[in-house]
Amino acid sequence: MSNIVERLRNSNIKPSYARIKIMEYLMEHPVHPTVEEIYQNLVREIPTLSKTTVYNTLDLFIRHNLARVITIEENETRYDADTTNHGHFKCETCGALYDFTVDEDNLATRGLGDFVVTEKHVYFKGICKKCLYNQ
Amino acid sequence: MSNIVERLRNSNIKPSYARIKIMEYLMEHPVHPTVEEIYQNLVREIPTLSKTTVYNTLDLFIRHNLARVITIEENETRYDADTTNHGHFKCETCGALYDFTVDEDNLATRGLGDFVVTEKHVYFKGICKKCLYNQ
DNA sequence: ATATAATTTTGTACTGTTTACATTTTATAT
DNA sequence: ATATAAAATGTAAACAGTACAAAATTATAT
Numbered sequence: 001m002s003n004i005v006e007r008l009r010n011s012n013i014k015p016s017y018a019r020i021k022i023m024e025y026l027m028e029h030p031v032h033p034t035v036e037e038i039y040q041n042l043v044r045e046i047p048t049l050s051k052t053t054v055y056n057t058l059d060l061f062i063r064h065n066l067a068r069v070i071t072i073e074e075n076e077t078r079y080d081a082d083t084t085n086h087g088h089f090k091c092e093t094c095g096a097l098y099d100f101t102v103d104e105d106n107l108a109t110r111g112l113g114d115f116v117v118t119e120k121h122v123y124f125k126g127i128c129k130k131c132l133y134n135q
Numbered sequence: 136m137s138n139i140v141e142r143l144r145n146s147n148i149k150p151s152y153a154r155i156k157i158m159e160y161l162m163e164h165p166v167h168p169t170v171e172e173i174y175q176n177l178v179r180e181i182p183t184l185s186k187t188t189v190y191n192t193l194d195l196f197i198r199h200n201l202a203r204v205i206t207i208e209e210n211e212t213r214y215d216a217d218t219t220n221h222g223h224f225k226c227e228t229c230g231a232l233y234d235f236t237v238d239e240d241n242l243a244t245r246g247l248g249d250f251v252v253t254e255k256h257v258y259f260k261g262i263c264k265k266c267l268y269n270q
Numbered sequence: 271a272t273a274t275a276a277t278t279t280t281g282t283a284c285t286g287t288t289t290a291c292a293t294t295t296t297a298t299a300t
Numbered sequence: 301a302t303a304t305a306a307a308a309t310g311t312a313a314a315c316a317g318t319a320c321a322a323a324a325t326t327a328t329a330t
Binding site: 149151153154183184185186187188191192209210 | 306307308309310311316317
């Protein structure tokens with residue numbers, strides 16, 4: 001809890017209750033939740049919470065690099081409080097999302113000569129272990 | 136034109152006029168157009184075209200691996216007829232999308248032991264050459 | 271402590287993309 | 301020519317996300 005307050009303060013974000021709770025939820029549920037998931041779970045604890053606040057707060061986090069958007073899903077945007085380099089795997093059978101380690105720094109590319117790269121994203125799709133064996 | 140008919144036939148897709156034209160548009164405009172762009176441009180030539188047909192046809196292409204979805208944009212889905220491995224770069228200043236060559240096969244990963252990977256996607260964000268120099 | 275200002279949160283209405291589905295049109299085969 | 305299957309169309313609806321103004325909360329100054 002207090003480390004979350006620290007995290008927010010370090011980014012010059014006033015640690016309001018909603019902001020703390022949303023960041024806490026993101027960090028404790030690293031399954032890349034959607035706005036809907038975050039809202040439905042937190043509204044139990046914060047009955048006055050509005051979905052707009054969740055959107056606003058997540059946008060705030062992203063502008064301050066405390067969270068990232070994951071665009072692996074076509075319809076719904078997902079959020080991730082882990083801003084270090086890592087890849088995402090989506091199982092097309094069960095829909096689950098997994099993190100994996102990827103060496104993005106040594107990724108060989110051609111055709112980006114003078115471009116400034118600020119974000120690198122890697123995502124795979126396929127079938128996860130569970131779906132391969134458990135049925 | 137006839138090579139497009141071939142492409143469709145090879146995937147057991149009946150080459151109707153709309154399908155040929157949509158595939159042709161995708162191949163001649165490798166800027167990863169949206170449904171809206173494809174529709175607005177083709178409806179001039181095919182006045183009876185409906186947006187639903189564009190959606191249906193693109194879904195059909197994707198199911199037959201003749202096109203890919205690019206999920207680099209948050210709001211609108213983009214489509215790409217080039218299904219070979221390559222990365223996408225989005226300029227956050229001008230919004231343009233660029234292709235680049237990426238060695239996806241030799242991408243070092245950890246944590247995907249027994250997973251079957253069917254698709255690998257790499258996309259970067261940053262500032263393109265034009266935006267860096269031309270202003 | 272109180273008033274004032276600034277910030278945060280909320281709710282409603284709206285926008286725009288995508289889907290569902292029934293109808294119409296077009297192609298294919300008998 | 302007629303029946304059957306496939307493709308295309310149009311409308312309505314679903315749904316995520318945004319705009320914005322009002323309300324509530326928090327901070328600041330007197």
